[in-house]
Amino acid sequence: MGMFETLVGSRVPQKYRKYFDLPERSDSYKLSDTAGTILGSAVKAWLAANSGPCGVFRLQFGIDALCFRLGLIDKAERSVDIQSYLIRDDLSGNLIALKLIEAANRGVRVRLLMDDALTEPIDAGLLSLNDHINIEVRVFNPFPRRRSRLISFIANFNILNRRMHNKSFTVDNQVTIVGGRNLADEYYQTSVKSEFLDEDIAAIGPVVDGVSDGFDEYWNTKEAIPVSVFDKYVPHQALNETIAAGHRHIETHRDSPVIRGLNEHLIRELVDGMLPWASATTELVLDHPDKVRGLVRRQIGEVTERLIQMVSSAREEVIVVSPYFIPQREGVDFFGALASKGVRVVILTNSLASTNHSSVHAVYARYRKPLLRQGVELYELRPIEEGSVVGDADPARLTLHSKVAIVDRHTAFVGSFNLDPRSLYINTELGMAVESKEIAAAMASSGLESLKTVAYRLRLGDRGRLNWLYTSDGRELVARTEPDTSFWRRLLTRLMGLLPIEGQM
Numbered sequence: 001m002g003m004f005e006t007l008v009g010s011r012v013p014q015k016y017r018k019y020f021d022l023p024e025r026s027d028s029y030k031l032s033d034t035a036g037t038i039l040g041s042a043v044k045a046w047l048a049a050n051s052g053p054c055g056v057f058r059l060q061f062g063i064d065a066l067c068f069r070l071g072l073i074d075k076a077e078r079s080v081d082i083q084s085y086l087i088r089d090d091l092s093g094n095l096i097a098l099k100l101i102e103a104a105n106r107g108v109r110v111r112l113l114m115d116d117a118l119t120e121p122i123d124a125g126l127l128s129l130n131d132h133i134n135i136e137v138r139v140f141n142p143f144p145r146r147r148s149r150l151i152s153f154i155a156n157f158n159i160l161n162r163r164m165h166n167k168s169f170t171v172d173n174q175v176t177i178v179g180g181r182n183l184a185d186e187y188y189q190t191s192v193k194s195e196f197l198d199e200d201i202a203a204i205g206p207v208v209d210g211v212s213d214g215f216d217e218y219w220n221t222k223e224a225i226p227v228s229v230f231d232k233y234v235p236h237q238a239l240n241e242t243i244a245a246g247h248r249h250i251e252t253h254r255d256s257p258v259i260r261g262l263n264e265h266l267i268r269e270l271v272d273g274m275l276p277w278a279s280a281t282t283e284l285v286l287d288h289p290d291k292v293r294g295l296v297r298r299q300i301g302e303v304t305e306r307l308i309q310m311v312s313s314a315r316e317e318v319i320v321v322s323p324y325f326i327p328q329r330e331g332v333d334f335f336g337a338l339a340s341k342g343v344r345v346v347i348l349t350n351s352l353a354s355t356n357h358s359s360v361h362a363v364y365a366r367y368r369k370p371l372l373r374q375g376v377e378l379y380e381l382r383p384i385e386e387g388s389v390v391g392d393a394d395p396a397r398l399t400l401h402s403k404v405a406i407v408d409r410h411t412a413f414v415g416s417f418n419l420d421p422r423s424l425y426i427n428t429e430l431g432m433a434v435e436s437k438e439i440a441a442a443m444a445s446s447g448l449e450s451l452k453t454v455a456y457r458l459r460l461g462d463r464g465r466l467n468w469l470y471t472s473d474g475r476e477l478v479a480r481t482e483p484d485t486s487f488w489r490r491l492l493t494r495l496m497g498l499l500p501i502e503g504q505m
Contacts, residue, residue: 027220028111028136030079030173030212037077039174042271043204052279054205056434058442062189063261065181065200066092071267072171073099079109081170081215083430085163085416086118088184089125091253094246095262096183097129101243104134113219114227115164116142120149124236126227131239137227138219140164141292145233161504162292164218165416165423166430168211175270176211177202178284178432179414180403187401190258196401197381199321199443201414201432203282210284214430221289280436285415287428303417303429307405308334310433314407317344319444321404322419324360325349326502327367331419336374344377346448350400351380351456351468352493353484360420362497372460379455382470383484398454403431404443412440421503456483 034040046055059065073080073096080103087093104110112129116139119126123145130137143160144152153160169177179200181187189195203211218224237245253259269275287301311318311334318338325347327335339345355361371378381400405413415431417423434440451457456468456479468479482490 025226028109029216029220030081030209031109032173032209034078034172034174037172037174038075038271039072039077039172042273043174045273046277047205050277050279052205052281052436054203054207054280054282055277056280056282056432056436056439057202057275057277058439059177059179059200059202060446062181062187062195062198063258064266065177065179065198066095066188066190067263068202068266069169069177070095070099070262071264071270072169072175072177073103074264075267075271076103076108076171077106078172079111079170080172081111081113081168081212081219082183083113083164083166083168083215083218084183085115085165085167086182086184087114087122087126089122089249090185091250091256091258092185092188092190093122093183094249097125098243098246098250100129100135101132101239104132108134110135111215111219112137113140113164113215113224114138115140117163120145123227123230123234125242127231127234127236128239128242130227138224139227140218140225140289141223142225142229145230159292161426163427164223164289164292165427166214166218166286167416168215168430170208170211170215173208173212175202175204176208178211178430180401180416185258186399195398197398199402199404199414201434201439203432204277205282207282207284207432214284214286218289218428223289223292278436278438280434280439282435283433284430285413285433286430289428291428300424301429303415303431304424306433307413307417307431310407310411310413311338311405314338314343316342316408317346317406317444318408319346319348319404319406319447320419321348321400321402321447323350323355323400323402324357324364324418324420324422326360326363326420327371328421328502332367332370332374335371335376339375345375346377346379347371348379348381348400348447348451348455351382351484352482352489353383354381354397354399356399358489358493359496359501362493362499363502365493365497368458368466369460369464372458378458379451380458380468381455404447406440406444406447409441409444410437411435412443426504 100110126137129135143149177200180198181200186196187198285303285306287303291301335345352361383397403417412434413431417429417431423429452471456470459467461467468483
């Protein structure tokens with residue numbers, strides 16, 4: 001037991017004690033004496049040579065985001081803290097897990113905090129990881145494992161419906177990554193079935209301390225339960241067997257473009273002082289974990305308040321990218337008020353053809369015409385099939401997953417926040433506000449330039465009907481029904497839109 005740890009098992013709430021035989025749990029905190037590490041030395045040198053209080057770097061492409069995470073773990077000397085909504089037993093998940101074990105074997109302290117909404121399929125793997133003396137896994141707001149998950153959800157809806165959607169990845173309390181990516185193939189453009197277009201921000205400087213403090217707050221909250229509570233309900237392999245299985249999984253994909261595309265150039269540039277960090281003023285924005293205890297409806301969190309403040313300050317342009325976009329009447333009025341003041345408002349979200357949640361699209365569809373009538377520019381991602389960015393993988397269908405807001409090409413917000421009721425009122429979220437013309441302008445320019453090729457632009461046509469405008473083979477085309485979708489999918493989605501589900505989307 002480390003010098004920063006205090007036993008707190010006795011204060012774990014009764015709502016979990018009735019489901020589990022809870023082990024003793026101890027608080028732990030960030031390691032602040034890490035300036036002498038490899039990463040610490042590289043960060044110190046950059047900060048001394050540059051004027052900005054923080055350095056930020058866009059992880060725009062999936063394979064770069066994966067390689068950067070793997071490289072950071074390789075360079076870890078003291079600690080790795082990961083907070084995620086999900087992790088899968090796939091190529092990316094196995095690569096990360098094996099790197100974490102290697103780091104733990106070197107004496108690095110690894111803390112892995114997972115929301116429990118989608119954790120059950122990998123309980124056995126998480127339990128094996130947790131067996132390592134230097135790895136601890138906790139699950140946030142866990143479901144019982146000794147009875148039906150559905151029955152538990154219905155019986156405890158107000159508790160289990162509230163999830164931790166935060167994502168952060170921090171190594172040696174020196175370098176952090178914040179954004180929308182979970183730990184699974186589709187988030188790193190390494191899946192052969194679907195690719196999520198996503199965005200992360202890597203950062204160095206004082207903001208890293210803030211991310212670590214936020215992680216500690218969640219790690220030590222009473223909703224964060226040791227994964228070992230599942231031990232008696234879930235058989236699992238010994239750690240060495242799990243390691244062998246992970247290596248076998250990777251070996252079967254040895255010839256994949258993903259493995260061939262893995263490289264260390266970004267992390268090598270970081271260590272050598274050559275990574276092009278942008279100087280920026282940054283602010284960590286996070287909901288506190290007690291948001292999941294709030295039973296008051298429509299009580300917004302800190303992330304929502306900060307985003308409203310940031311977007312309200314726009315004088316010329318606002319660009320919002322949200323894969324799940326349900327503005328509700330208040331949001332329509334909010335964006336409409338900006339447009340009426342002469343602010344250009346551009347919103348990009350998924351089309352019915354590209355979304356992975358038709359139920360969300362069914363509710364979002366109610367607000368398209370009101371937004372267009374208010375002067376908002378509305379775009380939907382086209383389901384373009386693309387090969388992997390790292391090679392000649394089979395084409396995979398693109399789905400938007402980035403959560404970004406850009407104001408006046410000066411300030412950008414990147415994080416886990418979707419502009420929907422679930423992020424607003426139910427789940428906890430985390431993001432980073434970045435004041436940097438270099439970063440914000442680059443994100444705005446690349447996003448707007450790509451709209452003609454990757455998105456439909458929605459307009460109101462004759463008699464107020466929706467039209468989808470797009471370019472194909474150099475020709476301007478117009479669709480008058482949801483493009484690239486079947487009659488049955490459109491019908492089922494429309495029927496879903498009749499259900500009273502908006503508050504849960």
